[in-house]
Amino acid sequence: MKVIGLCLAAVLAASSFVASAETFERVELDKDRTSVQYAGPIKSITKALEGYRWLGQTADMNGGVVFKPYANEKFGKNDTETGGAIMVTAIFYLYDKPVKEAVMVARQSQIPGFVEFYSLDSRELQLHIRMVGDNTFQAFSSDDQYRNPAKNLMTYKKVGQFNQSPYKDQLKSAEESGMWY
Template identity: 65%
Template structure:
């Protein structure tokens, strides 16, 4: 009898811990033309927590990261311009230790509660929905529709340096490989 009670207690405890660890994300409808200025408190708090640090996000497919730098918007406060109410950052994306893309991004309140959205000023398809966990970690979805799939939540850790590619030593210049005649 004691074995059955112990087994039942262990099952309940294991089930409870799995339920607690499975985080559920919600979605709220916000005005699609919402401006940064209206949500400047949470946006500035997030930017201050992640700015000018190297953030490494590792998945099984890549080893890269991002560095966010505040952008001084010269149009800020001018309501007659598209970027007048925009708090902006420059995001430099890395593959290993090489920068591969730099994008000017607009910050605004995400439709995923607790997250701040950064989207490309020139391309709205480039998105990061970010929430700061602590001084060394933030999490991100690549779009506001991924909240339904918690496995698509990426975790970024603060690092001193990005990893070096192990393929650089194998690469040859075009002239060394015989590609240039």
């Protein structure tokens, strides 16, 4: 029995090393590329993401994101920026509280195997996502973070609900804190 346990531990250690040693490349794509050009992979990822709560937990973060379908009324109108865009609404959470909502355009990422989602209002807000099974996705927050995946690759898991903030009981109203005169 000890031999089986030792073998299992060795296999798990080797598989985690292989996963953390994964390297990513970057390819140059047209900066004006549209969703329609890569509609197959984009639609499969958006359909897998939409309607679920995705929890990302690291030492720095305890929150997540919910993706909802977005009806692009300008779709097919080539004279507009969003005419060829598959879009979603992303609602970002800190613990169980929504903190930001953004309409995001989906297009092929310059990191092969990933789909880029960038905010229509601010291209700095982006996620480069790939699905890892039905209940997990991995993401970079920009297309240049692929160089250091051990530090920058985030993992999100599908959950029924987000975690409650442990600080809820510590918050006081303005009157209780003395800020109210």
